[in-house]
Amino acid sequence: MASRNDLAASALETLPITAAVIDETGEILLTNQSWRAFSPETQTDHVGVDYIAMVTAADDEHARRALEGIEAVVEGDRDSFAMEYPCHSPDQKQWFLMRVSPFTDGDRRLVSLVHLEITDRKLAEIAAEENAERVREERRALEHVLERVDGLVRDVTDAAVSAETRDAIERDVCARLAETDPYVLAWIGRTDVTNRRLTPREWAGEDTVPLETDELVLGTDETHPAVRAFTDGEPQVIQDLAAFDDADRWWPTGADEHLHSVIALPLTYGDVTYGVLVVLADESGAFDERERFVLESLAETIATAMNALEVRRMLTTETVVSIELTIEDPSLFVTRVADAVDAAISYRGLTTDADGTPLCFLHADREIDADGVASPFPDGHDVTLLSGDESGTVLEVAVGDGIVTALSEHGGVIREFTAADGVADLTVDLPNGRSARSAYDALERRYDRVELVRYHETEEPTRATEDVTARLESSLTDRQLTALQKAYYANYFEWPRDVSGEELAASMDISRSTFHQHLRTAQRKLLDELFE
Template identity: 40%
Template sequence: MTDSGGRRVLYVDSDAAARRRVASALAAEGLDVRTAATAAEALGGLRSRGVDCVVTAYDLSDDHGGALVRGVRTIAPGLAVTLFADAGVDPPDAAATGDLPALVPRSEGPAGLAERVAGELRSGGGWAPGDPGRAVPEALKERAMDEAPVGITISDPSLPDNPLIYVNQAYVEMTGYREDEVLGRNCRLLQGEGTNEDRVAEMAAAIARDEPVTVELRNYRKDGTEFWNRVDIAPIVEDGAVTNYVGFQTDITERKRAERRAERNAVAARREQANLEHLVDRVQGLMRDVTATTVRAESRDEMEREVCARIAATDNYVAAWVGDLVPTLDRVEARASAGESADRLADLSVDVEAASGPTAEAATTDAVRAVVRASDPLHAGASAVAPPSAEALAAVPLAYRDSRYGVLNVYAADAEAFDDRETVVLESLARAVASAVARFESRRVLTSHTVTELTVGFSDETNPFVALATDADARLEYEGGLLDDEGRWVTFFAVDGADPERVCAAASTDPAVAAATPLSTADDGGVVEITVADPTLVELLADSGARTTGVTVTPDGHARLRLDVADRDAVRTVVESVAAVYDGTELLATHERDRPSRTPREFRSNVIDQLTERQRVALQKAYLGGFFEWPHEVSGDELAESMGISRSTFHQHLRAAERKIVAELFADAVPD
């Protein structure tokens, strides 16, 4: 073995056995051997391996030795390369580099190859990539400039007007000028009308001082299109004098556009923030005023007048108007108005069936409808009613839960006033007003001396009582009901034409019925207690301001509800509440009557309010079950068992309830 100073050799061969043999022979010559199986592997790790010589077989699995030689020449032009191949191989790819590799015939075997490579390295051949002392070939430098992704120019200040003497391909593509069109001309040929003179002067001053400079200019391509150009210029100094200027041009148009977009967005954001802050201040003040009005007002009329006044006094609004849905179900009539043309608005009436304007649409669709005078009439068929300065109208439905109470109309002087944010504000105002209206209407139900009696019919077997009457072939008459501790509707029905046991048996198959118990039986009838798990209809009617006075269900599946409402305006809401639950709902009759100063129902309500739940249930079961008849139709033991309590406890509850009833009955006759 000879001393080769630990020089490093990379051997490339796809044949593993051949790699081992050649590596062993090279190592025997004192060489540090690395191996690779493919051309790609060899080139990929060439610099990181830091080798002094590459030896390769010709036949490689992913390429051939000639291609590998060409790749090595590109990455490390001065690196020694030896081709271990059959005699006579003259790879054209290698020849194209102008520097054929050394060729060692395979006939010399691994030992001969190792001896030849070691001798070459001992004589000083080879170069390790990354050696700091090696100069980059001029051809490589020129190629790097030609293929650089940024525009590169070189000018000669010794010639008149410092003309360009070199431009690369990227410059040609960026500017649209051919090479022969720019060589010999000054670089100012890219400047134009929009070029900033201050930046041009800054660049000229730096060149005059032989100093590097960077400027961003609006330049123009050959076809006249604008682009933003970042220009970096540096002097090339030789023997203390500037011989040339090298320039780098980078197209930064997209960056400039992004900056302008960011600036515009920032301006828009600041404007939007200012608008939003103004809106928040205005909204908070308006909502505070309206909320205070709805709470403080003692009547619906007062509340609506004050709300209209508050809205009309707000910036950009010129008037406000509240219209109410009348019982005929087809008109919205004014209740309150304020602001410009308030007197004309006070007489406004809109036919929701015939009209197509925003007020009618808001009343029938429960959606906010905003229109601009320039494109739509503010009030179809009654344009003269709208305030003269109003350019836009927003009609907002007054709805609370499932009840409709009318429409709030707001008029604005700005045609673009009612954007999405403004609509949200008005919807919030309308909800507050509608909630207050619902509260006032509920109060009227309790205090009004005039009531409207409604008869509403439907034939929908999804109602458990309709299904029971049909299945049991019985007539059911409502005798009363209550909500138990679990929120279920406990009802009592008189049965006519069927055995109560048969009704309860039919009820046991209905998933809507939680429990059914016969309380008493008589000839062809009796009383049953039916508990309904979901009291939807009861809650809807209560929310609509209606009181149920009777329910009759016939064997043919027809149900009739008898209801009392304190205000005729609530008729529509009540009917719609029933129709929302049951198909085929229709209003059969209405009748107004005076309500006595103290109705039996009010008396009963006062009594029930004083009873405990156990006392009320014991009393109602005893009464409806026939306990107070003689002879008893049901015993105290049976009633106690139905409540799950002892006989003595049942009688304690019953006696306590009786004492409270008697006390209420004679309360007015007892002197102070």
């Protein structure tokens, strides 16, 4: 049987650690296989070598620390010593943990030296520290961004909300944006519905014009992000202007220029687009998802402020915008009626039936019999003949969600609406330019061809009859108002009458006596408003 010392020596040979034993003088007495294999080119066991002298010769920071620790343990000043140190080769990086521990063999004081490779752990620690540093850097960057964004949002919101005019909103907003890094230029463009142009109205930046050209043409300059933003109603981003094919048409993008990325945002409130906000930055990729979210929120704030000013102006002025349009689309209901009855059609007015369906009154320029309007409309329009003679015919059409109701939602008052030979001519008054732009855009999206013939803005005096009409409509029930409107539009008050009370009652699906009761009540309330 092997002796205890032989057994220990054999076990030491198999350990996957580099181990050696030295005496009080530092002489190496014993090494194991891992020690010898550490230098495969020599395969030396270093027995008899002065280890302390070897460490002293290394003369670097790690060697000096190791020497101090080993000597302290050898001399009995320390019970043990441990340190981590690098031992890199040209081919790879390595780290080791050295442990120095004393023990006795008879009356001799010996010291064991163990070198354990910890490369995997150190690499993991370094990776963890690098990740932690990246997180800290990202946090510092995020804190900087949040601080910048908070100031930007506050400044732009204050500028938009406190301004007294739309021009002031545009001017102050552009100035605040251009002062914020990395933005170098901001401009706001407005559209002209008559010539289909998008033109910068206000801008701010480092002595830079917003466009190389003076304006953009809707329908032509479609690659420009401002035009696309206005047309599509969605933000448009170009992260690298140098890689954008059409950049040189609108911006100086040479190597010495400072315009590198751009975002264009529609200024939209509800279904009204007031214009486009364009911001350019002096670095590529400036408009990431976080930046876009902030600027989209600011665009909404700006549009809301513009809407508030428009509403206030509507309440304090009597501006009326009149637009004249030509519409060519076979689906337009007045065109369909004109084609179906083979007559020129003109609009007379609008009311609603009992279930809220809009009813439009039209006049045809010839006499039409009941069979001529029985069912000419495959898309479901319900047409009723109210009255007629050789001078013309009054028709009632259930129009649903169509052009008349759409114009009403924009505050429009139809002054003239005629259709003949596939073409409709429309004249409508709207409360302001915003409503006119909105109504025009809505019609252009809905119908095949819409041409703006005339745009006219006037200041009209307040008319007392509008107040009377408002009070009258609020005092009448829906049925009373419908009875009065039907009677008026169907020429019931003409003499001789074109239509009887019984026919009008039938059109409302009520009895003749009930119709006359509604009509008399409505007439009395009308007279009350006029004479009391």
